[in-house]
Amino acid sequence: MESKNFFVEQVRKIQNDLIAGLQSEDPSIRIKETNWERKDFLGHPGGGGRTVALEGEVIENAGVNTSLIFGGVNPEFAKKLGSETPEVWATGISTIIHPKNPRVPSFHANFRMIQSGEKIWFGGGADLTPFYPNEEDFRFFHQKWKNACDPYQVYESMKQSCDEYFVNSHRGTEMRGIGGIFFDYWNSGNMDHDMKMVTELSETLVPSYLPLVNKRKNEKYTEADEDFQLHRRGRYVEFNLIHDRGTTFGLQTGGNTDSILISLPARCKFTYQYQPEPGSPHEKMMEYYQPKDWTAL
Amino acid sequence: MESKNFFVEQVRKIQNDLIAGLQSEDPSIRIKETNWERKDFLGHPGGGGRTVALEGEVIENAGVNTSLIFGGVNPEFAKKLGSETPEVWATGISTIIHPKNPRVPSFHANFRMIQSGEKIWFGGGADLTPFYPNEEDFRFFHQKWKNACDPYQVYESMKQSCDEYFVNSHRGTEMRGIGGIFFDYWNSGNMDHDMKMVTELSETLVPSYLPLVNKRKNEKYTEADEDFQLHRRGRYVEFNLIHDRGTTFGLQTGGNTDSILISLPARCKFTYQYQPEPGSPHEKMMEYYQPKDWTAL
Numbered sequence: 001m002e003s004k005n006f007f008v009e010q011v012r013k014i015q016n017d018l019i020a021g022l023q024s025e026d027p028s029i030r031i032k033e034t035n036w037e038r039k040d041f042l043g044h045p046g047g048g049g050r051t052v053a054l055e056g057e058v059i060e061n062a063g064v065n066t067s068l069i070f071g072g073v074n075p076e077f078a079k080k081l082g083s084e085t086p087e088v089w090a091t092g093i094s095t096i097i098h099p100k101n102p103r104v105p106s107f108h109a110n111f112r113m114i115q116s117g118e119k120i121w122f123g124g125g126a127d128l129t130p131f132y133p134n135e136e137d138f139r140f141f142h143q144k145w146k147n148a149c150d151p152y153q154v155y156e157s158m159k160q161s162c163d164e165y166f167v168n169s170h171r172g173t174e175m176r177g178i179g180g181i182f183f184d185y186w187n188s189g190n191m192d193h194d195m196k197m198v199t200e201l202s203e204t205l206v207p208s209y210l211p212l213v214n215k216r217k218n219e220k221y222t223e224a225d226e227d228f229q230l231h232r233r234g235r236y237v238e239f240n241l242i243h244d245r246g247t248t249f250g251l252q253t254g255g256n257t258d259s260i261l262i263s264l265p266a267r268c269k270f271t272y273q274y275q276p277e278p279g280s281p282h283e284k285m286m287e288y289y290q291p292k293d294w295t296a297l
Numbered sequence: 298m299e300s301k302n303f304f305v306e307q308v309r310k311i312q313n314d315l316i317a318g319l320q321s322e323d324p325s326i327r328i329k330e331t332n333w334e335r336k337d338f339l340g341h342p343g344g345g346g347r348t349v350a351l352e353g354e355v356i357e358n359a360g361v362n363t364s365l366i367f368g369g370v371n372p373e374f375a376k377k378l379g380s381e382t383p384e385v386w387a388t389g390i391s392t393i394i395h396p397k398n399p400r401v402p403s404f405h406a407n408f409r410m411i412q413s414g415e416k417i418w419f420g421g422g423a424d425l426t427p428f429y430p431n432e433e434d435f436r437f438f439h440q441k442w443k444n445a446c447d448p449y450q451v452y453e454s455m456k457q458s459c460d461e462y463f464v465n466s467h468r469g470t471e472m473r474g475i476g477g478i479f480f481d482y483w484n485s486g487n488m489d490h491d492m493k494m495v496t497e498l499s500e501t502l503v504p505s506y507l508p509l510v511n512k513r514k515n516e517k518y519t520e521a522d523e524d525f526q527l528h529r530r531g532r533y534v535e536f537n538l539i540h541d542r543g544t545t546f547g548l549q550t551g552g553n554t555d556s557i558l559i560s561l562p563a564r565c566k567f568t569y570q571y572q573p574e575p576g577s578p579h580e581k582m583m584e585y586y587q588p589k590d591w592t593a594l
Contacts, residue, residue, distance in 0.1 A: 032569065053569040063569065170548040234561070241538035242548060251467040251539060264531070264567035272329065272350040272360065272559050 003195050004089070007113045008068055011093040012050075014111075014202050015066045018095060019052060021210045022059055025217065029056035036256060040071025041086070047071070051259045055266075058217045060100040063262030066093045077253070078116060085117030092124070093202070094246075096263040097209070102229035103219040105130035105137065106177070106236065107209045108263070110246075111202045113195075120191065122198045123184040125158065126205060127166055128212075129177030129236060131229040132221075133284045135297065137212050138178050142294035144208035145181050145201075152197045155295075158183050163291035168239050175289045176239045228282035233268035240264065300492050301386070304410045305365055308390040309347075311408075311499050312363045315392060316349060318507045319356055322514065326353035333553060337368025338383070344368070348556045352563075355514045357397040360559030363390045374550070375413055382414030389421070390499070391543075393560040394506070399526035400516040402427035402434065403474070403533065404506045405560070407543075408499045410492075417488065419495045420481040422455065423502060424463055425509075426474030426533060428526040429518075430581045432594065434509050435475050439591035441505035442478050442498075449494045452592075455480050460588035465536050472586045473536045477505075525579035530565035537561065 023029055032053040040046030049067030068091040075086040092112025099106065109126035128141045142159070149155035162182035168174050181201075188194050240247050240263050250260040276282035320326055329350040337343030346364030365388040372383040389409025396403065406423035425438045439456070446452035459479035463472050478498075485491050537544050537560050547557040573579035 034570075061567075061569070170554045230564075237534060237567075238538065238558070241535065242545070248539070257467045258570050261535070261567065262569050266568060267527075267564070267566055269564055270358075270534075270558065270561035271563060272358070273331075273555050 008091045011066050014093050017206050018064050021206050025213045026056040026058035029054050042072040060098050061266040062097040064095045081116045083116035089115040098265040102131045102221050102225040103216040109205050122186040125182035127180035131232050133281050146295050148201050148204040230269040231274050233265035234270045305388045308363050311390050314503050315361050318503050322510045323353040323355035326351050339369040357395050358563040359394040361392045378413045380413035386412040395562040399428045399518050399522040400513040406502050419483040422479035424477035428529050430578050443592050445498050445501040527566040528571050530562040531567045
């Protein structure tokens, strides 16, 4: 199907756009690129991917990965996917960005297309993890995604899915960040329509986030700001290793561990019964890690 | 049963011994003690525990916890335990110690006794996570546990269980540390014998570890030593959140999150494709995170 190849090119384009954007925001950035190949379940060539790790003064660590895999899969896995055909085709982009300055939010996004037998679906989303209560940034981010979703009338539902997904449920209702959008097993029955929607959403990845890097990267910050950021990065680690489906599934099924765990922040902290200072901006920030109607605020 | 009360007292004694020992090694240590109570599945009093968090100059962070719980449990949980009676009685001590100096190993141990219906069993173990290739320390640690195990001829099997358990299987055969002993669902059919064995093992907790703190705590260390330690602590976090049964089970069943995650190190690092410097002691140390016949070296 031609549109599959189109989407492969689209995720590669977004990967390049994002890397170029990060280089532009952080000229100190160093790139470590790994091109990997995969054998399929039967030992045949099964595609591969491009893992790009970045480290710099502004962007402490980031990963911008794409992959295109195909071929045989474990028949039990195919059944889990709801397919009788033990074959899969999948492509996608996944990124996670941890800036050094605690006034710049961390960011995660991914978009993917999967086919197994007769079934085709899309998945993905984007979410923001800020560490300082700059409410205007949160509104900016959500508004960007609302604008991209509105032609398809999916913002409300995708925002809600995101609010439900990124919860550290072992810590009650506390979210990893302030959400964004999230969708999975997406198939409206109209492939062209879905492809157009997901392509447009993927085009929002860069402009929803890089302006926030640009705006905040030179802001002065305090030791207390950094301490709070490092503890919230600890919660990020908790979410990714305990709850995130992609991470736990990837590690259990023998995925490339380094590529999967590129999502973890370079540094983080854990403290027993951690609490931000009463009356601090960080205590205020804790209130934002709950679902809110951002674009109406 | 009288022996149950005996074991409750034993774990409380070891808790106090260990806290006193840590205070003696680190006079700067600050203690945060939390006594918590539990309601059972039916809302009745169900026991509780004493969580003791410690932070100091020598001991960067540590937890020394005991608990005694009883009463109704979720009937499905009881079935998982192999019991038809939806009641449980359990007591135990659990500790994890992360010293600041990378020349001092981190340490973990726990001992517990559990009864559900007619079934009674013991579980526990102790394992060491060093960051510097001081082989004599590793032999000291294993010899202590071998000496404690030898009267019961269980060292070989408990060491092997430990080597098999503390593996970061998403990173091949790499272990969290250098092992020690590990046992679970232990019931030889002779309750008095088992109680005597586990009591003696628990008496080895303090003398297997504190001498290493004393010996190494004032050793000078380099920035490279600390960088390696922080990355290995990252692997510690990976193990605990991805693989450790106690942690994942506790978080899934609504345990006290702060008490469970007291095991995480205060600071840690994650780097894409992390590798210690070629030819460094840290590269050498990587060879030790594999099963070895320590007491024969």
